[in-house]
Amino acid sequence: MTSSAGPGSHTYQAPKGTRDFYPSDLAVRRHIESAWRSASIDFGFDEVEGPMFEHLELYTAKSGDGIVNELFSFRRAGGENDYALRPEFTPTLARMVAARAGSLPVPVKWFAIPNMFRAERPQRGRLREFVQWNVDVCGVEGAAHDVDVIACAVLALERLGLRPTDVEVRISHRVAIARMLAALGVADEKTGDAMTLLDRRDKLKPEEFAERAAALGLSADAVARFDTAARATQRLSEPLAALAAKIGVPEAEFAALDEVRAAAERAGILEWCTVDVGIVRGLAYYTGTVFEVHEVSGAERAVAGGGRYDGLVELFGGPKMPACGFGMGDVVLANVLRDRGLLPADGATLMPRPDAFVVSAGGVSAGGDAAEALIPALLMRLRRAGLHARTTTKTTKNVGKLLGDAGKARARFAVILGAELADGNVAVKDLDAGTQSVVPLGELESSMRTRP
Amino acid sequence: MTSSAGPGSHTYQAPKGTRDFYPSDLAVRRHIESAWRSASIDFGFDEVEGPMFEHLELYTAKSGDGIVNELFSFRRAGGENDYALRPEFTPTLARMVAARAGSLPVPVKWFAIPNMFRAERPQRGRLREFVQWNVDVCGVEGAAHDVDVIACAVLALERLGLRPTDVEVRISHRVAIARMLAALGVADEKTGDAMTLLDRRDKLKPEEFAERAAALGLSADAVARFDTAARATQRLSEPLAALAAKIGVPEAEFAALDEVRAAAERAGILEWCTVDVGIVRGLAYYTGTVFEVHEVSGAERAVAGGGRYDGLVELFGGPKMPACGFGMGDVVLANVLRDRGLLPADGATLMPRPDAFVVSAGGVSAGGDAAEALIPALLMRLRRAGLHARTTTKTTKNVGKLLGDAGKARARFAVILGAELADGNVAVKDLDAGTQSVVPLGELESSMRTRP
Numbered sequence: 041m042t043s044s045a046g047p048g049s050h051t052y053q054a055p056k057g058t059r060d061f062y063p064s065d066l067a068v069r070r071h072i073e074s075a076w077r078s079a080s081i082d083f084g085f086d087e088v089e090g091p092m093f094e095h096l097e098l099y100t101a102k103s104g105d106g107i108v109n110e111l112f113s114f115r116r117a118g119g120e121n122d123y124a125l126r127p128e129f130t131p132t133l134a135r136m137v138a139a140r141a142g143s144l145p146v147p148v149k150w151f152a153i154p155n156m157f158r159a160e161r162p163q164r165g166r167l168r169e170f171v172q173w174n175v176d177v178c179g180v181e182g183a184a185h186d187v188d189v190i191a192c193a194v195l196a197l198e199r200l201g202l203r204p205t206d207v208e209v210r211i212s213h214r215v216a217i218a219r220m221l222a223a224l225g226v227a228d229e230k231t232g233d234a235m236t237l238l239d240r241r242d243k244l245k246p247e248e249f250a251e252r253a254a255a256l257g258l259s260a261d262a263v264a265r266f267d268t269a270a271r272a273t274q275r276l277s278e279p280l281a282a283l284a285a286k287i288g289v290p291e292a293e294f295a296a297l298d299e300v301r302a303a304a305e306r307a308g309i310l311e312w313c314t315v316d317v318g319i320v321r322g323l324a325y326y327t328g329t330v331f332e333v334h335e336v337s338g339a340e341r342a343v344a345g346g347g348r349y350d351g352l353v354e355l356f357g358g359p360k361m362p363a364c365g366f367g368m369g370d371v372v373l374a375n376v377l378r379d380r381g382l383l384p385a386d387g388a389t390l391m392p393r394p395d396a397f398v399v400s401a402g403g404v405s406a407g408g409d410a411a412e413a414l415i416p417a418l419l420m421r422l423r424r425a426g427l428h429a430r431t432t433t434k435t436t437k438n439v440g441k442l443l444g445d446a447g448k449a450r451a452r453f454a455v456i457l458g459a460e461l462a463d464g465n466v467a468v469k470d471l472d473a474g475t476q477s478v479v480p481l482g483e484l485e486s487s488m489r490t491r492p
Numbered sequence: 493m494t495s496s497a498g499p500g501s502h503t504y505q506a507p508k509g510t511r512d513f514y515p516s517d518l519a520v521r522r523h524i525e526s527a528w529r530s531a532s533i534d535f536g537f538d539e540v541e542g543p544m545f546e547h548l549e550l551y552t553a554k555s556g557d558g559i560v561n562e563l564f565s566f567r568r569a570g571g572e573n574d575y576a577l578r579p580e581f582t583p584t585l586a587r588m589v590a591a592r593a594g595s596l597p598v599p600v601k602w603f604a605i606p607n608m609f610r611a612e613r614p615q616r617g618r619l620r621e622f623v624q625w626n627v628d629v630c631g632v633e634g635a636a637h638d639v640d641v642i643a644c645a646v647l648a649l650e651r652l653g654l655r656p657t658d659v660e661v662r663i664s665h666r667v668a669i670a671r672m673l674a675a676l677g678v679a680d681e682k683t684g685d686a687m688t689l690l691d692r693r694d695k696l697k698p699e700e701f702a703e704r705a706a707a708l709g710l711s712a713d714a715v716a717r718f719d720t721a722a723r724a725t726q727r728l729s730e731p732l733a734a735l736a737a738k739i740g741v742p743e744a745e746f747a748a749l750d751e752v753r754a755a756a757e758r759a760g761i762l763e764w765c766t767v768d769v770g771i772v773r774g775l776a777y778y779t780g781t782v783f784e785v786h787e788v789s790g791a792e793r794a795v796a797g798g799g800r801y802d803g804l805v806e807l808f809g810g811p812k813m814p815a816c817g818f819g820m821g822d823v824v825l826a827n828v829l830r831d832r833g834l835l836p837a838d839g840a841t842l843m844p845r846p847d848a849f850v851v852s853a854g855g856v857s858a859g860g861d862a863a864e865a866l867i868p869a870l871l872m873r874l875r876r877a878g879l880h881a882r883t884t885t886k887t888t889k890n891v892g893k894l895l896g897d898a899g900k901a902r903a904r905f906a907v908i909l910g911a912e913l914a915d916g917n918v919a920v921k922d923l924d925a926g927t928q929s930v931v932p933l934g935e936l937e938s939s940m941r942t943r944p
Contacts, residue, residue: 051809052550052587055575058543060588063602066539081844082875084882087518091510091621092544092577092607093564098504112545112575114566116611123507123564125544135504136512147885150515155544155607159568169543180885184868195875306868357503392533416636416758423534423647430536433599433632 057160057168064387069171071390072200072370072377073153076173079196080151083188085175088150090132096122098131102325102355112157112168125157128367129174130349131356137178138358146179151192156369165341165372175346176365178353183299184306186329186348186364191307193333193344193366200373201382207343209309210316211276211331214347215296217317220269223289224262234266239320241270265289269317276301276313283315300329325349329364335376343376344368389450395427395488397446397454402437403461411457418455418484425485447471453488509612509620516839521623523842524652524822524829525605528625531648532603535640537627540602542584548574550583554777554807564609564620577609580819581626582801583808589630590810598631603644608821617793617824627798628817630805635751636758638781638800638816643759645785645796645818652825653834659795661761662768663728663783666799667748669769672721675741677714684776686718691772693722717741721769728753728765735767752781777801781816787828795828796820841902847879847940849898849906854889855913863909870907870936877937899923905940 054060061069080087096113113124126132129152137148152174160166173196175189190209197207217238218231226234234256241249249270253263269287280298284291297315304310321330328348335343346366353361377383384390398419400411415431422429432445439456446454446469456467460478468487469476479487506512513521532539548565565576578584581604589600604626612618625648627641642661649659669690670683678686686708693701701722705715721739732750736743749767756762773782780800787795798818805813829835836842850871852863867883874881884897891908898906898921908919912930920939921928931939 051591052547052553054543054587055545055547055573058545060543060584060591061541062588062592063538063540066541069541070539078878079875082878082880084846084880086515086843087522088515089513089518089521091506091512092609093507093510093621095504095507101504109569112566112568114564116564117561119611121507132512135506136514139503139512140514157544159571169545187868191872195872198876303868306865308869308872391538394536413758416639416755417760420643420647420760423531424650426530426534428534428536 055168057162059167059169063391066387067390068374068383068387069370071383072373073171073173075196075199076151076153076368079192079199080173080175082195083149083175083192085149085151085177085192088133088136088152089154090126090129090136090152092155093123093125094132094135096124098135098356099124099127102131102352110158110160112159126154127156127158129154129156129172130176130352130365130367133174133176133365134352134356134358134363137353137361137363138356141353141358141361144179147185148178149176150178151175165375167371171370173344173368173370174365176363178361178363181350181362183296183303183329186300187303187307187309189346189364189366190304190313190331191309193368194309194312196368197312197333197343200377202377202380204311206336206380207312207333207376208336209313209331209333210273210319211297211300211304211313211329212315212317212319213294213297213300213329214320214326215328216294217320219293219296220287220289220317221266223293224266224269224287225258226256226266230256235320238270238318239322241318272315272317274315276304276315277310280315283317287317296328321345321347325352325355327351331366333368335379340375340379341372343372391450392428394430394449394451395453396422396429396484397449397451398422398429398431399439399442399446399454399456400437401439401442401456401458401467403457403459403466405461406464411461414457414461418457418481422485422488427485427488443469443471455484507620509614511619511621515843518839519842520826520835520839521822523835524825525623525625527648527651528603528605528820531644531651532625532627534647535601535627535644537601537603537629537644540585540588540604541606542578542581542588542604544607545575545577546584546587548576550587550808551576551579554583554804562610562612564611578606579608579610581606581608581624582628582804582817582819585626585628585817586804586808586810586815589805589813589815590808593805593810593813596631599637600628600630602630603627617827619823623822625796625820625822626817628815630813630815633802633814635748635755635781638752639755639759639761641798641816641818642756642765642783643761645820646761646764648820649764649785649795652829654829654832656763658788658832659764659785659828660788661765661783661785662725662771663749663752663756663765663781664767664769664771665746665748665752665781666772666778667780668746669772671745671748672739672741672769675745676718676721676739677710678708678718682708687772690722690770691774693770724767724769726767728756728767729762730767732767735769739769748780773797773799777804777807779803783818785820787831792827792831793824795824843902844880846882846901846903847905848874848881848936849901849903850874850881850883851891851894851898851906851908852889853891853894853908853910853919855909855911855918857913858916863913866909866913870909870933874937879937879940895921895923907936 111124156172175192177185221234253266265288280294281291326347327350330347332342333344344366348364350362403411419429454469465478468479563576567574608624627644629637673686705718717740732746733743778799779802782799784794785796796818800816802814855863871881906921917930920931
């Protein structure tokens with residue numbers, strides 16, 4: 041937890057799996073959050089937030105006691121209630137919708153960018169604290185609304201510079217898969233087991249996978265077709281008849297997926313989407329469309345995951361209410377962006393640029409005031425006018441050195457209080473254009489506003 | 493924790509002292525945070541963040557084990573480390589500065605808007621989870637830098653609509669107060685006790701206060717002057733000679749405070765400031781200027797509090813490094829803003845306004861497509877262009893009703909896909925101006941951008 045940093049002192053570390061965001065680190069995070077937020081707002085989702093921790097039973101109610109080991113849970117000294125840092129936002133969202141289900145205008149279209157906590161072993165793409173964009177629509181059914189949330193994710197990815205050649209939305213549909221399984225000969229009561237097996241396709245050895253498929257009661261031929269299905273992917277733009285033929289089931293079994301295809305086509309996001317029969321999503325509460333966003337090579341964990349969960353609001357005390365949504369974490373996404381060269385090597389270039397860097401070159405005003413004495417009031421004036429204004433703590437009057445500092449600060453303009461001050465003027469250097477002009481002190485704000 | 497909401501179901505509540513932010517609630521919080529963030533950036537502070545929880549010892553190191561009861565602390569199942577949800581940001585900041593003290597450019601000017609957690613009994617102005625704006629400057633000494641952080645707070649308050657008639661910055665200075673106490677006859681080793689007593693002036697009965705003042709070793713006359721000092725306030729713009737005369741100590745004892753006055757005058761924030769000898773700040777680590785922002789009537793808890801703490805970075809393993817900063821919570825501030833009529837009755841009016849509300853009045857395109865089928869692609873096009881675009885789930889073709897929905901959504905423009913669609917046009921109604929025009933479908937984005 042601590043390490044020695046010299047006699048009598050020690051340095052403190054951030055807890056394992058958490059992050060310190062220095063200014064250039066936070067600029068990267070804000071860049072990602074800004075794409076998330078603007079896409080959400082442009083799609084008509086309203087932002088919400090909830091508590092950072094919830095009653096523990098909010099999580100065990102949905103996921104069983106097994107989840108407790110994955111949570112940071114605690115009890116206040118002398119208190120009676122068990123709490124847990126939130127590991128996901130959906131239970132909070134469902135609780136909030138349930139509490140006001142009678143009065144909220146439908147559809148409820150909400151987004152959130154909450155911090156999340158999981159007591160896992162930290163590894164690439166997984167931390168103990170991360171930020172997760174959540175987008176949900178409640179109260180409406182149908183593929184068009186499933187595609188609405190998917191398209192919102194796509195817009196954010198586009199704004200971050202990603203293209204369909206970088207990431208893809210892998211889509212499946214639990215109703216379609218259940219029908220496909222039935223057509224393959226899986227009995228109704230084995231549907232859940234078969235979906236769990238599909239979900240684990242990449243984690244099991246081929247022979248183990250085949251063995252478990254046979255245990256579903258499938259014939260040898262059906263086991264082979266089940267294996268084909270588990271690995272079956274195609275562009276969502278391709279006819280589902282091709283998928284059906286490959287697996288050897290009637291095309292009609294994929295009708296639910298075809299509705300998603302049609303809606304994605306209408307919304308203009310077809311090129312981002314693939315069908316992936318092996319996408320099931322581990323969580324038991326999904327009831328229809330399910331999807332994950334992946335880097336195309338499959339090298340990273342999922343960038344996002346979600347789907348339709350029509351029973352969830354009811355589970356948290358609300359009415360029966362259809363719902364669909366997804367979560368997208370910042371950690372894997374940042375890895376993908378970095379791998380694709382879509383994040384600057386130095387996050388500082390994403391930080392807000394100063395408008396003005398005000399320095400004294402030793403000027404004296406007509407009234408006899410030294411430039412230094414005028415700077416605090418001038419800075420406050422610029423800041424009150426909504427300009428980002430900085431100065432230096434250096435006492436040098438060397439204009440070259442001062443301009444160098446202004447450049448390092450990435451300022452747009454250097455404001456130099458020099459000899460012109462005696463006439464009530466200052467020199468303003470446009471650091472991007474390299475040009476310099478003399479501006480009356482009283483017109484400084486407007487001179488910097490009107491320039492590009 | 494839960495309450496019955498019908499047979500077989502129950503509703504879940506947010507933990508006591510925490511908040512659910514529905515869209516109109518979060519809009520209010522974002523309004524406040526936006527003033528904080530813009531003031532910080534305009535002042536040249538860079539944003540940072542840290543973990544939501546820290547090693548428990550980060551807090552006990554500074555505040556002793558006594559603080560543990562005020563914290564939400566926990567240990568991961570099977571883990572060895574004790575953690576605590578952060579009750580304040582300063583230890584995280586000091587830890588982060590200490591870790592990179594050798595490489596950070598000085599002055600370090602940082603701000604943060606972190607969530608904070610305190611295991612207190614919730615009451616007006618105090619919750620268990622809140623947001624606290626933190627502004628700090630490290631590595632520089634002097635009243636000008638103390639005033640830099642105070643002026644940043646003032647700018648945010650101004651942007652929220654507050655005036656010096658609403659709130660005031662009550663300022664004192666520990667060095668000045670220590671010298672005043674010495675002049676009153678308080679022995680050096682009693683200075684800490686005397687400051688604690690000043691800090692408690694409003695919590696003790698007059699006779700108890702006098703008794704404890706006498707216990708500091710003061711004469712009857714000095715007790716009376718100490719009492720006067722504890723309640724002494726004046727505008728910071730007034731000469732400190734007046735304050736010194738009232739208390740009966742030499743004016744020179746207030747020299748440190750006079751530097752703050754001069755710096756506040758130079759920065760143009762003098763009218764916001766008062767001297768308040770009773771402002772000491774409870775925390776032991778302050779070393780110079782101390783201040784609190786209060787609603788002028790004193791009816792609420794402090795809106796903000798801070799000061800200079802030159803020893804703190806060293807305490808967390810860094811070098812000796814002067815520092816000054818403050819924290820401003822969202823809860824008391826929102827109460828003050830609400831009391832002064834500076835928050836809208838309905839927070840929804842602070843939510844982002846849609847640019848376009850797109851509806852079908854039953855139009856059919858020249859190609860024979862029904863308007864409904866065109867809406868998803870049109871919405872995506874507008875959103876890709878950076879416009880906030882919504883539609884309705886209603887199937888009515890009654891334009892009056894649809895316009896009513898657009899108005900309720902606070903949209904700037906209603907886009908109506910009606911009879912004009914056959915000619916490739918749509919009707920665009922400016923809902924603020926009440927005017928309507930016909931626009932070619934292909935020019936929709938630019939038509940909405942160019943209007944105010």
